[in-house]
Amino acid sequence: MVLNHHFWMGVFRREFAPQVRAIVETLEKRMLPAFAGIEDEAETVVEKAWDALMSAPGTGDEDPGDFAEAAQDAGISHYMLLNGIRQGMVNLFAAALYHAFEQQIMMFLRREVLHPREENDPRLFQMSEFQKRMNILGIDITTFLAWAKVDELRLVANTVKHAEGSAAHKLHEIRPDLFVPPQTAELGLALDKIEPRVFLPLVGEDLFVSVADAGQYRDSLLEFWQQLGDALERA
Numbered sequence: 001m002v003l004n005h006h007f008w009m010g011v012f013r014r015e016f017a018p019q020v021r022a023i024v025e026t027l028e029k030r031m032l033p034a035f036a037g038i039e040d041e042a043e044t045v046v047e048k049a050w051d052a053l054m055s056a057p058g059t060g061d062e063d064p065g066d067f068a069e070a071a072q073d074a075g076i077s078h079y080m081l082l083n084g085i086r087q088g089m090v091n092l093f094a095a096a097l098y099h100a101f102e103q104q105i106m107m108f109l110r111r112e113v114l115h116p117r118e119e120n121d122p123r124l125f126q127m128s129e130f131q132k133r134m135n136i137l138g139i140d141i142t143t144f145l146a147w148a149k150v151d152e153l154r155l156v157a158n159t160v161k162h163a164e165g166s167a168a169h170k171l172h173e174i175r176p177d178l179f180v181p182p183q184t185a186e187l188g189l190a191l192d193k194i195e196p197r198v199f200l201p202l203v204g205e206d207l208f209v210s211v212a213d214a215g216q217y218r219d220s221l222l223e224f225w226q227q228l229g230d231a232l233e234r235a
Contacts, residue, residue: 003137049071085203091207092160109129159207
């Protein structure tokens with residue numbers, strides 16, 4: 001098997017790497033700023049709920065304190081919902097990052113590594129097949145310095161998609177902190193010994209990928225492509 005490594009090193013550098021960077025940059029600079037005003041939104045909800053309660057017909061026996069509490073509850077619920085969606089977006093972008101990488105791998109596998117008679121066979125569109133073909137070339141991608149973080153990202157992506165399951169439990173073994181709510185971590189309460197119960201990671205519950213985590217995953221994918229390019233050059 002002889003690969004056109006010079007061409008593909010250019011693809012890794014000019015196409016794949018910018019795509020990976022753009023996903024995280026979109027999260028940081030376009031998506032998350034949209035949530036910057038949720039505290040103000042929550043206050044507006046409180047004010048509107050208060051006005052609605054105070055202007056509603058009543059018997060005269062109503063307690064304004066109850067109205068204030070109900071208005072505050074409405075504001076808190078609104079804030080918690082949007083804050084959860086914000087976390088869900090970070091989780092979702094982490095999953096997108098891995099699946100974009102996986103699609104890049106499949107493009108390289110199909111267009112360059114597989115024989116032309118094989119490139120449209122969906123049975124071969126597997127990461128395991130890619131690893132096997134690289135091993136034939138004497139390249140073990142699991143020895144790359146970036147691999148551990150890349151594989152962690154795979155577990156994150158599967159946990160985001162499927163909630164609790166084998167991926168979530170494997171992820172908990174190596175990154176129990178990802179299952180601890182940020183506010184709990186800030187209080188110094190350790191829950192990392194507890195097996196995760198993951199139900200709703202896409203709305204910001206049960207899994208808490210940070211923006212810093214997303215940046216580390218991006219850097220690991222970029223390092224992977226650099227290391228693969230170097231390995232192909234030596235093969």
